[in-house]
Amino acid sequence: MNRRMLLAYILAPAFASIGLALIGYGDRSRRVSRPLGMIHLPPPRYDSNVSIEHALKVRRSVREYEDKPLTLEQVSQLAWAAQGITDKRYGFRTAPSAGATYPLEIYIVVKKDGVEGLPEGIYHYLPREHVLELIKSGDYSRELMYACLDQEWVGDAAINIVITAIYERTTWRYGERGRIRYVHMEVGHVGQNIYLQCVSLGLGCVVIGAFHDEEVKKIIGVDEEPLYVIPVGVKKGGWP
Numbered sequence: 001m002n003r004r005m006l007l008a009y010i011l012a013p014a015f016a017s018i019g020l021a022l023i024g025y026g027d028r029s030r031r032v033s034r035p036l037g038m039i040h041l042p043p044p045r046y047d048s049n050v051s052i053e054h055a056l057k058v059r060r061s062v063r064e065y066e067d068k069p070l071t072l073e074q075v076s077q078l079a080w081a082a083q084g085i086t087d088k089r090y091g092f093r094t095a096p097s098a099g100a101t102y103p104l105e106i107y108i109v110v111k112k113d114g115v116e117g118l119p120e121g122i123y124h125y126l127p128r129e130h131v132l133e134l135i136k137s138g139d140y141s142r143e144l145m146y147a148c149l150d151q152e153w154v155g156d157a158a159i160n161i162v163i164t165a166i167y168e169r170t171t172w173r174y175g176e177r178g179r180i181r182y183v184h185m186e187v188g189h190v191g192q193n194i195y196l197q198c199v200s201l202g203l204g205c206v207v208i209g210a211f212h213d214e215e216v217k218k219i220i221g222v223d224e225e226p227l228y229v230i231p232v233g234v235k236k237g238g239w240p
């Protein structure tokens with residue numbers, strides 16, 4: 001890569017955010033309602049006793065969970081693993097993104113007593129501030145389970161992470177290739193980050209692709225495309 005290409009690539013996020021702001025697709029989510037409150041998350045940890053190699057070796061999809069709440073620290077860690085900012089200067093995140101256009105949004109559906117000290121509701125993660133905004137109060141885990149073709153693990157999990165996409169953030173630069181390839185590749189990166197982070201935290205999760213799109217959109221209350229629903233709970237018996 002020559003110097004000019006490198007410079008263009010490094011400056012891409014800045015141009016992307018200016019362009020997106022101009023055409024109205026900035027990093028705002030497309031929520032129907034206004035936030036009801038803010039939760040400041042504890043800072044994420046950058047180390048653990050579980051090696052990346054071990055996490056890769058033992059990772060499995062987990063569909064049975066202990067009837068135990070998650071801690072706010074664990075929720076913070078999961079949100080950070082999904083989309084946390086790891087380079088404040090350019091806004092780069094834990095998962096790669098085509099041209100740093102960041103088309104994905106993270107929502108957390110918290111069941112009643114699902115997280116210590118966090119009321120049941122639907123929360124939206126703001127990576128830059130590392131906060132959760134409460135966008136809906138109440139326990140929506142049963143409704144979400146019905147929307148996911150009655151998959152029980154959705155109803156059983158302490159939380160469900162819902163990943164949605166705003167395709168236009170990527171397609172305005174890459175056209176149709178952004179829609180049919182890049183955004184979907186990105187959600188795979190985020191899903192794997194969440195899987196590996198779960199192993200390190202003693203949690204279990206499974207990525208869910210089988211759901212009624214319109215029902216999930218209605219539950220979350222967004223005009224964005226849901227790509228994954230990821231139930232997360234304390235793994236029964238722990239990891240080897």
Ligand SMILES: Cc1cc2nc3c(=O)[nH]c(=O)nc-3n(C[C@H](O)[C@H](O)[C@H](O)COP(=O)(O)O)c2cc1C
Nearest residue numbers: 059060061062063148151153206207208209210211
């Ligand atoms: C795109 C995609 C969609 C999936 N959808 C579902 C789903 O709707 N329900 C489910 O229980 N598992 C779902 N899975 C998880 C797979 O069943 C699981 O990854 C596979 O059985 C391999 O097991 P492992 O993840 O433990 O290696 C999905 C996985 C992927 C990659």
